[in-house]
Each structure stands twice: as C-alpha cells, then as structure tokens.
Amino acid sequence: MTPSASSSNPSSNHSPNASPARGAAAGDLPPDHPLRAAVRKAVDDVRAATPLAQSFTNFVTINLVANAQLAAGGTAAMSFLPDDVLDTAAIAGATYVNVGTLLPFYGDALADIARGLHDLGRPWVLDPVAAGIGATRTAILESFRDVPPNVVRGNASEIIVLDRLWGLGGGEAGDRTRPAGVESVDDVESAAAAARRVARHLASRSPDGRGTVAVSGAIDLVTDGERDYRLPGGSAMMTKITGAGCSLGGVTATYLAVADPLTAALAASLHFNRAAETAAASAQGPGSFQTAFLDALWNTTAERIAASPILA
Numbered sequence: 001m002t003p004s005a006s007s008s009n010p011s012s013n014h015s016p017n018a019s020p021a022r023g024a025a026a027g028d029l030p031p032d033h034p035l036r037a038a039v040r041k042a043v044d045d046v047r048a049a050t051p052l053a054q055s056f057t058n059f060v061t062i063n064l065v066a067n068a069q070l071a072a073g074g075t076a077a078m079s080f081l082p083d084d085v086l087d088t089a090a091i092a093g094a095t096y097v098n099v100g101t102l103l104p105f106y107g108d109a110l111a112d113i114a115r116g117l118h119d120l121g122r123p124w125v126l127d128p129v130a131a132g133i134g135a136t137r138t139a140i141l142e143s144f145r146d147v148p149p150n151v152v153r154g155n156a157s158e159i160i161v162l163d164r165l166w167g168l169g170g171g172e173a174g175d176r177t178r179p180a181g182v183e184s185v186d187d188v189e190s191a192a193a194a195a196r197r198v199a200r201h202l203a204s205r206s207p208d209g210r211g212t213v214a215v216s217g218a219i220d221l222v223t224d225g226e227r228d229y230r231l232p233g234g235s236a237m238m239t240k241i242t243g244a245g246c247s248l249g250g251v252t253a254t255y256l257a258v259a260d261p262l263t264a265a266l267a268a269s270l271h272f273n274r275a276a277e278t279a280a281a282s283a284q285g286p287g288s289f290q291t292a293f294l295d296a297l298w299n300t301t302a303e304r305i306a307a308s309p310i311l312a
C-alpha cells in the first residue's frame with residue numbers, strides 16, 4: 001500500500017544517482033565492494049548461527065523487538081537487573097539497551113550495566129530514545145559517556161542531543177533541539193555532524209578502535225566517523241507502527257553478535273528497508289503492515305539485502 005505519508009518517501013528511487021545528501025557527492029557502492037560481501041555474510045551468519053542478542057528495552061515495544069530478532073534469524077532474551085544482564089552478556093553475542101520507558105531503579109542499574117559490559121568487553125547497542133527529556137534519562141545517558149556502546153542507533157533528534165550531552169563539540173548556542181516524546185523533530189542530515197562525532201567517540205573508547213552511529217529516517221545515515229553511508233528506501237509506513245526504531249536497534253544487536261559495528265548497522269538498516277518495501281506492497285494498514293514486515297524480515301534474501309543502494 002502507499003500511505004499518504006509516503007509521498008515524499010524516496011523508497012521507489014533505487015537509482016545510484018538518487019539524490020544523496022546536502023553537499024555530498026555520493027554514488028552507489030560498486031557490486032564488488034567489500035562492504036556488500038560483509039553485509040551478505042552477516043545476514044547468512046545470523047541465519048546459520050541464530051545468535052542470542054539480549055535486550056534491556058522499553059515495555060511499549062518489547063514484543064516487537066523480540067519478534068524482529070527472531071524473524072531476522074536470531075534469538076531474544078529480555079533482562080533488567082544488572083546481575084541478570086551481565087550474566088547473560090557472557091553468553092549473548094551482543095546486548096541492546098533502550099531507554100524509552102524508565103523506572104526508578106534504572107538509573108543505577110543502567111550505569112552498572114554499561115560499566116559491566118565495558119569491563120567484560122561485551123559489545124552493545126544503545127538506543128537513546130527520547131534523549132534530552134527528563135533529568136533521570138539525562139543522567140543515564142551521561143553515565144554511558146566514558147563506557148560507551150559499540151553502536152548508537154537513534155533518530156536524528158536523539159543523536160543531536162547525545163552529542164550535546166556527551167560534550168563532543170556540538171551544542172552550539174541556540175541548539176536546544178530534543179525529540180517530541182519519542183519522535184524526531186529533526187531530519188537525518190541535520191544530525192550528520194553529530195553522528196560522526198559520536199561515532200569517533202565510540203571508536204576512541206573501544207579496544208578495537210571501532211564505533212558506528214546509525215541515524216534512522218527517510219534516508220538512513222550510517223557512519224563510522226570516517227565515512228558516511230546513506231541508505232534510501234524503506235517505507236513511511238514504518239512510522240505508523242510503534243517500535244520500528246526499537247526493533248531496528250534490537251536487530252542491529254543481533255547483527256553485532258556476528259559482525260563488526262559498521263557491518264552490523266548497515267546489515268540491519270538495509271534488511272529493514274528491503275523488508276519494509278515488501279510489506280508495504282501488500283499491507284492494508286498498520287496492523288497488516290507489522291505482520292507483513294515480520295514475514296518479510298524472515299523471507300528477504302541475503303542477496304537482495306547486500307545488493308541494496310548504499311550511497312557513499
């Protein structure tokens with residue numbers, strides 16, 4: 001189906017010459033580019049190995065996160081206590097942390113979990129949902145600064161705020177944006193500089209020197225701080241189901257269980273975009289779209305995901 005919100009959706013434009021981004025002279029990566037082989041391998045490896053990625057996530061979308069991880073080929077486990085999360089981290093391929101809904105004990109718990117994951121050297125993905133709203137969430141996100149994740153996945157407003165909270169050089173006078181609840185009020189391109197700064201910060205704190213930020217929106221942006229990759233397509237129907245972003249974060253953790261941060265973020269975002277296009281073609285509205293989307297996550301081939309437009 002074609003929702004009215006998709007009139008500006010570039011999903012039908014898969015041309016290598018698709019307008020990439022403000023000021024960027026980007027072209028599609030060639031078919032033999034190593035990143036395409038890495039993405040294809042990650043998709044195959046998840047389906048072969050069914051890796052566990054655990055989640056500490058919000059209670060609005062927790063079921064969709066688990067189901068998307070299963071449909072992508074992984075397995076799920078949800079945990080909220082530091083001892084439970086850190087014991088599970090030892091056997092999980094990666095951990096997903098989402099700060100969408102907070103409870104009083106989360107402040108201490110999440111600071112302990114981030115420190116523990118760092119000390120154990122276990123990879124994790126942060127989804128800084130609603131960054132900038134509430135002193136408790138701000139304190140939690142600030143506590144991650146020195147023991148940060150390997151991947152940050154969020155919408156544009158969340159990435160802009162995280163850059164500011166971590167004092168990475170953004171936050172010019174007057175730049176006081178924050179999400180409207182969990183929704184972005186900024187477009188992806190306005191978060192590009194912040195995304196690069198956050199990615200470089202992640203890399204600087206990681207023993208392997210790698211870190212990646214994925215900014216979701218009409219054209220997703222994935223950056224390792226050195227190079228930007230723009231991923232057109234998907235469906236605006238994704239904004240009509242709750243948890244599209246949360247489940248993308250969970251599936252990014254699934255891919256992080258088998259791949260490096262950049263490959264994991266690319267594979268998850270590309271997988272979501274292709275599955276969303278398939279789902280939109282048959283859905284009658286948000287309910288059937290969510291069902292069709294899970295089916296499409298399951299059925300989309302590694303070849304199709306790896307052949308996606310990747311503008312760099």
Ligand SMILES: Nc1ncnc2c1ncn2[C@@H]1O[C@H](COP(=O)(O)OP(=O)(O)OP(=O)(O)O)[C@@H](O)[C@H]1O
Nearest residue numbers: 155216217218233234235236238243244245246272
């Ligand atoms: N206009 C759009 N056109 C195509 N795809 C979109 C559009 N907006 C969002 N998406 C896709 O939806 C998914 C979730 O991105 P979004 O930016 O909505 O996350 P979010 O705001 O964190 O969502 P939530 O917090 O509600 O789970 C991504 O795969 C993204 O590519």
Ligand SMILES: Cc1ncsc1CCO
Nearest residue numbers: 058060061100101182243
């Ligand atoms: C609606 C909502 N509220 C807190 S988290 C969440 C899910 C989308 O991020």
Ligand SMILES: [Mg+2]
Nearest residue numbers: 129182245246
């Ligand atoms: Mg979100």
